[in-house]
Amino acid sequence: MSTPTPHISAKVGDFAKTVLMPGDPLRAKFIVDHYLEDAVLVNPVRGVNGYTGTYKGKKVSVMASGMGMPSMGIYSYELFHFYDVDNIIRIGSAGSLQEDLKIRDIAFGMGACTNSSFARQFELPGDFAPIASFELLQKAVKAAENRKVHYKVGNFLSSDTFYDDSQRTMDWAKMGILCVEMEAAALYMNAARAGKNALAICTISDSIITGEQTTSEERQNSFHEMMEIALEIA
């Protein structure tokens, strides 16, 4: 397929080599308004506005993935395969599955388990373990160390369900899974297949253990540390 795609109307070259991807289009807009200079709208399709600008002189793009593996699957595929993007850094929110991972802490997804069937398209003769780019992860952890934020590095669960009738999400905690979100595994699989780089960074927005929650406004507009770490390593 060539550009434009069914979901992105930008021209080749409109995106930077690194794209920051929150799930939420309004979190993308917040980053553009607060951190980028000379930002240009490169994709308005479906209201999933994508922008390219500069951060401390470095070209960087920001565009939402939408929610869930199918949506992340589409956007990351098109960016990697049709727009010459090399790095996608997800900057999301996630629910904590561990007592020592508190609201507003940061989690880096070294790997991402999933309950989705996304991997089946690759027709592998076994299970695939989706992992982050070691280089991006290493840089992000260094940036987190410098900022002295409270963070953890480990395994995520990328779930197909936000409201899960089985009520069994906590079962993943016994395997050391840090938190649940809905996109990292698709991003890591698409990056692996394309030979590109990906990292998911999440700020803990709620706790599956305690029931504590942040507001939708906080999920959209705060979580600055995660945004700044992603911009620094872009």
Ligand SMILES: O=P(O)(O)O[C@H]1O[C@H](CO)[C@@H](O)[C@H]1O
């Ligand atoms: O805040 P974002 O990046 O959208 O991430 C999380 O929030 C959404 C669910 O509320 C899902 O997309 C999940 O992965």
Ligand SMILES: O=c1cc[nH]c(=O)[nH]1
């Ligand atoms: O997918 C998500 C994101 C935040 N919190 C959750 O519980 N799930």
